[in-house]
Amino acid sequence: MGVDSTLVEALRRELGSDGVLDRRSQRVPYECDGLAFARQVPELVLLPRDTQQTAAAMRLLHEARVAIVPRGAGTGLSGGATPVEGGVTIGTGRMRSVLHIDALNRWARVQAGVVNADLGHACESHGLFYAPDPSSQKACTVGGNVGENSGGPHCFRYGNTSQHVLGLVIVTPQGEILDLSEPQVDPQGLDLVGLFTGSEGMLGIATEITVRLLPVPEVVETWVALFRSLDAACDATSDLIAARAEPSAIEILDKLTIEAVEQSVLRAGYPQDAEAVMLLELEGSEASVQANAAVIEPLLAVRGAFGLRRARASADRARLWAGRKGAYGAMGRIAPDLYVCDAVVPRRHLRALVRRTTEICSGKGLRIANVFHAGDGNLHPNISYDRRNPEELRRVLEAGDEMMRACIEAGGSLSGEHGIGLEKLSAMPWMFSSEDLAVMCRVREAWDPECRMNPGKLLPIRACMETRMRAPGAT
Amino acid sequence: MSTLHTAGRERVALLPRSAEELSELLARCRAEGRRVLAIGTGCALREDLLLQERDQIISTERMRGIIEYEPAEGVVTAWSGTRLSELRKTVEAGGHLLTPALPLETERTLGGVIAAGASGSDRLRHGPLRNHVLGVRVADGEGIITRSGGRLVKNVTGYDLPRLHTGARGSLGVIVEASLRLFPLPAVRNGWWLDAQSGAHACRVALQVRATRAQPLSMTALRLDNRWQLHVELAGHAAVIEDEERILRGISSSFQANEAGRTDLEQLMLRLRNQHHLSCQPARIEELVAQLEADPTTGDLLVDPGIATVRWTGARPVPEVPPLSGVQRALEQRIRKAIDPHGMFLRG
Ligand SMILES: Cc1cc2nc3c(=O)[nH]c(=O)nc-3n(C[C@H](O)[C@H](O)[C@H](O)COP(=O)(O)OP(=O)(O)OC[C@H]3O[C@@H](n4cnc5c(N)ncnc54)[C@H](O)[C@@H]3O)c2cc1C
Ligand SMILES: Cc1cc2nc3c(=O)[nH]c(=O)nc-3n(C[C@H](O)[C@H](O)[C@H](O)COP(=O)(O)OP(=O)(O)OC[C@H]3O[C@@H](n4cnc5c(N)ncnc54)[C@H](O)[C@@H]3O)c2cc1C
Numbered sequence A: 001m002g003v004d005s006t007l008v009e010a011l012r013r014e015l016g017s018d019g020v021l022d023r024r025s026q027r028v029p030y031e032c033d034g035l036a037f038a039r040q041v042p043e044l045v046l047l048p049r050d051t052q053q054t055a056a057a058m059r060l061l062h063e064a065r066v067a068i069v070p071r072g073a074g075t076g077l078s079g080g081a082t083p084v085e086g087g088v089t090i091g092t093g094r095m096r097s098v099l100h101i102d103a104l105n106r107w108a109r110v111q112a113g114v115v116n117a118d119l120g121h122a123c124e125s126h127g128l129f130y131a132p133d134p135s136s137q138k139a140c141t142v143g144g145n146v147g148e149n150s151g152g153p154h155c156f157r158y159g160n161t162s163q164h165v166l167g168l169v170i171v172t173p174q175g176e177i178l179d180l181s182e183p184q185v186d187p188q189g190l191d192l193v194g195l196f197t198g199s200e201g202m203l204g205i206a207t208e209i210t211v212r213l214l215p216v217p218e219v220v221e222t223w224v225a226l227f228r229s230l231d232a233a234c235d236a237t238s239d240l241i242a243a244r245a246e247p248s249a250i251e252i253l254d255k256l257t258i259e260a261v262e263q264s265v266l267r268a269g270y271p272q273d274a275e276a277v278m279l280l281e282l283e284g285s286e287a288s289v290q291a292n293a294a295v296i297e298p299l300l301a302v303r304g305a306f307g308l309r310r311a312r313a314s315a316d317r318a319r320l321w322a323g324r325k326g327a328y329g330a331m332g333r334i335a336p337d338l339y340v341c342d343a344v345v346p347r348r349h350l351r352a353l354v355r356r357t358t359e360i361c362s363g364k365g366l367r368i369a370n371v372f373h374a375g376d377g378n379l380h381p382n383i384s385y386d387r388r389n390p391e392e393l394r395r396v397l398e399a400g401d402e403m404m405r406a407c408i409e410a411g412g413s414l415s416g417e418h419g420i421g422l423e424k425l426s427a428m429p430w431m432f433s434s435e436d437l438a439v440m441c442r443v444r445e446a447w448d449p450e451c452r453m454n455p456g457k458l459l460p461i462r463a464c465m466e467t468r469m470r471a472p473g474a475t
Numbered sequence B: 001m002s003t004l005h006t007a008g009r010e011r012v013a014l015l016p017r018s019a020e021e022l023s024e025l026l027a028r029c030r031a032e033g034r035r036v037l038a039i040g041t042g043c044a045l046r047e048d049l050l051l052q053e054r055d056q057i058i059s060t061e062r063m064r065g066i067i068e069y070e071p072a073e074g075v076v077t078a079w080s081g082t083r084l085s086e087l088r089k090t091v092e093a094g095g096h097l098l099t100p101a102l103p104l105e106t107e108r109t110l111g112g113v114i115a116a117g118a119s120g121s122d123r124l125r126h127g128p129l130r131n132h133v134l135g136v137r138v139a140d141g142e143g144i145i146t147r148s149g150g151r152l153v154k155n156v157t158g159y160d161l162p163r164l165h166t167g168a169r170g171s172l173g174v175i176v177e178a179s180l181r182l183f184p185l186p187a188v189r190n191g192w193w194l195d196a197q198s199g200a201h202a203c204r205v206a207l208q209v210r211a212t213r214a215q216p217l218s219m220t221a222l223r224l225d226n227r228w229q230l231h232v233e234l235a236g237h238a239a240v241i242e243d244e245e246r247i248l249r250g251i252s253s254s255f256q257a258n259e260a261g262r263t264d265l266e267q268l269m270l271r272l273r274n275q276h277h278l279s280c281q282p283a284r285i286e287e288l289v290a291q292l293e294a295d296p297t298t299g300d301l302l303v304d305p306g307i308a309t310v311r312w313t314g315a316r317p318v319p320e321v322p323p324l325s326g327v328q329r330a331l332e333q334r335i336r337k338a339i340d341p342h343g344m345f346l347r348g
Helices: A004-013 A024-029 A049-063 A116-124 A142-148 A192-196 A230-242 A254-260 A286-304 A312-327 A327-331 A349-364 A389-411 A425-431 A434-447 A461-471 B017-031 B084-094 B112-118 B161-165 B199-210 B238-251 B259-270 B282-294 B326-339
Strands: A045-046 A068-071 A089-093 A098-102 A107-111 A166-170 A175-182 A205-212 A219-227 A251-254 A276-286 A308-312 A337-340 A368-371 A382-386 B004-005 B009-014 B036-039 B056-059 B066-070 B074-081 B134-138 B145-149 B174-181 B186-194 B219-224 B227-236 B276-279 B298-304 B309-314
Touching: A004 A045, A024 A286, A049 A089, A049 A166, A049 A205, A049 B326, A068 A142, A068 A368, A107 B036, A116 A192, A166 A192, A175 A192, A175 B326, A192 B112, A192 B161, A192 B326, A205 A276, A205 A327, A219 A286, A219 A312, A219 B161, A230 A251, A230 A276, A230 A286, A251 A254, A251 A312, A251 B112, A254 A312, A254 A327, A254 A368, A276 A286, A286 B056, A286 B238, A286 B309, A308 A312, A312 A327, A312 B219, A327 A368, A327 A382, A349 A382, A349 A389, A349 B326, A382 A389, A425 B282, A434 B145, A434 B161, A434 B326, A461 B036, B017 B056, B017 B134, B017 B174, B036 B112, B036 B174, B066 B084, B074 B084, B084 B112, B084 B134, B112 B174, B134 B161, B186 B199, B186 B238, B199 B219, B199 B227, B199 B238, B199 B282, B199 B298, B219 B259, B259 B298
Parallel strands: A045 A089, A068 A089, B009 B056, B036 B056
Antiparallel strands: A098 A107, A107 A205, A166 A175, A166 A205, A219 A276, A219 A308, A251 A276, A251 A368, A337 A382, A368 A382, B004 B009, B066 B074, B074 B174, B134 B145, B134 B174, B186 B227, B219 B227, B219 B298, B276 B309, B298 B309
């Protein structure tokens, strides 16, 4: 079977005709996510409005044995939402309601397609906020954040998405509804919500998400400190970690990024004579911000920080952050495409690894800009390139592989927030043994025995084949 | 070998010294068709656990020691039999705070605490244990050891299997090694308490504290011999503590600085282990505690108002929890079968 006219008709009956996009011109916009060089036009795009419609569609696709790719806003950078050949993409673009805010108990329930920043605005009037803040927050969805277990600058203090997800409604690959939406102190049974978060759309589709909200701190202060070298900024970060200082975010932007930002409409007033900018945020009570500041400032000075600016007024703070959050957009000026790498290194090795990534890229004649979550050791070496130039693309991918290998050799990880998707599939065996991967394959098959959900992502096919051969009763 | 008393009977537990020995033991159990109960010191097993004659108890007590602790990183990795007390001592020397804070830490093993999903009273500030288990190595029913997660504070590579093992009570395999995220050791730490008129009153005060800028490490209300107290633990920079002390006294002038009250709290926690416990939404805690304290069949009571959890002794049973939905039950069974295909591991 597969996608045929009978299936399309049945889907239309469930989702209405505007919930089923089958004309090619309607489907092409869904051909890729932020990993722009991987493209595939989906056979169909479905846009359900709620859990019931999603379940009905998933049941039909289950009967027809069609592969499914969940999709939020498609801002993912690892190809998680890249369509699969012959498969259907289910988008959450029409599931945009904030369903409930319980201010007293500090949680909210939203549909999966709610944009991260919209959730933030919705809880503002209650004096609450949602902590995970990917730089793409004006576009990315809470469902996509759950898919990738996304991070952001403030995850240094608050942790990635999974620390903030209290419950989920999941539609299983078979079209059943798994309602785990009730916020609980501890999970009843296995922690399925925790397992689902970060599973990159391979275990089902989350249709509703219950998230933890936090009270807005009394004081929030944004700092910008300048450094004469990227090395010094990295060392200052390692010092802050070693001294157990407690800002809520530590971000670094290098010179190329600063220039791009300052030449764009996002001008943040970052001085262009610095080789690196560090953005810090301190938050809490007045007393705790002051106490933290007293620890942090001298540590920065030791590494030669200069031009320190501190802003409390929300408009000033927003301006300092706008440069950081818009850095990727601003880099669009440098080259048509940007390859955003994502890797983690132990925080004491920050300087060595940032240097190494720069060497790798310059050795291949590539331009690299660094803008990253330094406090978590989460590097983002960004390579500017032009995807229409296949030779350049090859060098970009080689550099990506070499950088990841270097990070892993130093005790790091392939991804801190963007996920594995298609992009890093072949690198998984660098980090995990075939036995490690086989366990993940078996867990995936417990949810989806036919591996129809987002096939070909995260888990290398070979690992899954080996699992099948090892499985009891397998022939 | 050592012996363990469970369900009133003495049982022999095997004590592998290393991951290799553990693997061999598991492979042997598998060959002999024996089920396995993984334990740490066995101090907190389920009371309704039923062991059969052939079931084998394996304790990780002797697989202990720190594998890696880099003070400049803020992560500790240790063998599962390492006592919480040893972990705490090691990381405190490097300026770090270990969560969860539990009583009797000399008896609690890292693996047991993770398998029990036991968050301590400091959860109020630091969140539940499952947020802090960064990586695990786990032995399966054939003795094969696999790894998930890592030793990094941020990492989304692969499925989050550490969360699956946290709280699984050993039913998915034997935890061999684990990595935990650490927190800064507070410069100053002190306790405050007040005599409350009732449990509901203690909760009301605690919720008032929760609504301020103060961020206590823990807040615990307890009823011991018909007296209610609320304990609040402050921790952090000296100036922050001073500010928070002012906030406490502003809420109630009867707050007093105290070390002595702490002993009662420890005592009660020990008495309450494996007793009934129940959680609710924070806004409902006052009502729930009022119900419990009015019931003559409730004995001692210990309440975490900020986490909205109550523990008690006495005859009053826990209300029935609604059963898992059919979909969830079936899925859990499939996951268990995927990880433990021969059904080797008992839930301890
Ligand atoms: C400029 C820019 C800056 C970025 N900054 C950050 C950052 O700071 N931190 C960070 O972590 N990421 C960042 N990202 C990456 C990206 O925005 C995040 O991964 C985001 O969470 C993806 O959300 P989305 O709605 O676009 O999801 P998509 O890209 O559509 O999907 C992401 C994955 O989740 C799955 N998925 C989507 N919805 C669901 C659902 N409802 N149920 C189950 N699975 C689902 C998809 O199948 C896919 O595997 C950035 C991206 C860009 C372009
Ligand atoms: C204030 C307080 C709060 C507590 N909160 C909780 C709570 O929220 N939830 C809770 O369950 N307990 C809780 N406890 C009980 C207790 O803290 C833990 O169960 C105990 O720390 C476990 O330590 P142990 O090494 O003796 O493990 P054991 O008693 O030996 O084992 C505990 C559980 O873990 C399993 N286990 C032990 N070691 C391993 C291993 N290496 N690999 C796999 N499985 C293993 C066992 O099968 C058993 O299910 C609490 C206790 C107190 C006093």
